[in-house]
Amino acid sequence: MKKIRQAEPKKNLTKKRAWLFHTREQFIGFIFFLVIIGVSFWIVNTLLNWMNNPEQAVLSQLSVTGDRQYTTDDDIREAVLALGLPDTFIGQDVDAIRQEVLRIPWIKQVSVRKQWPDKLIINVVEYRPVAYWNDAFLLDEQGLLFSLPQNRITNKSLPSLYGPENTEGNVLAMYQHLKQLLYRQLLVDHTLLVIHSINVNERYSWTLKLKPCIQIANNATANQLICENEQYMKVILGREQIEHRLNRFILLYPKIKAQTASDEIIDVVDLRYNNGASVQRNKLSNYRK
16 A cells, blocks of 8 residues: 655745844834934034043133122132133033132122033122121121221221120121111211220120211212211220110210310210219310320
């Protein structure tokens, strides 16, 4: 019996493609994607190299902004150059620059930013002096201590405050309060008493140095003070009832002044009494500032 030969399966002559892409369009798209990635990498790398090339991306402009009275462009430029930073735009560390500028003792706040392609912008906020403190520092209106070269101080009439360490805030606050009390009391013949200095000793006894000024009408909206700079009177208020004693002095001053001869000045007024005050006068010719 003959064996029946089974028909062999028809061989598939079409070879399977060992191919990641099913169509030519997919392959072309992939190549195009690789080209885009390569070109982008080249552009970024070239741009970074250009920025870091001192001959190309030199930081050539410095702009200093803010309401400045004491800070010059040279002050800021010297602070930046003191860091020895690279002169490229990317190489600038804005935080380091900010910290270095803040080392200038009369600068309160600093902000630093870079502006493409070659500009550094630094905005500064200065302390505003309202008084001297212990002949060594200046105080701003918040009672913060700072220093400033004497030749840069534009307001030569700042009051001088003296007191124990760490009392500057309290002394300044009291100065501002007492100054308002005096300003509200326009005395006889348009005389206004201006605080020249305040001294608080270790026992917290308060002494004021006042100078009489004449208020004259300057125009319809403002008045001008004319002060006798060589004439000062010492007003001793003591340790207690500072405001009350100053008010008592304001009430007594017209009488004290009326009883003072034309060739005399009021030298010392001591208010450390329950009633009245002790007054010392001096000859004008003997008076020394």
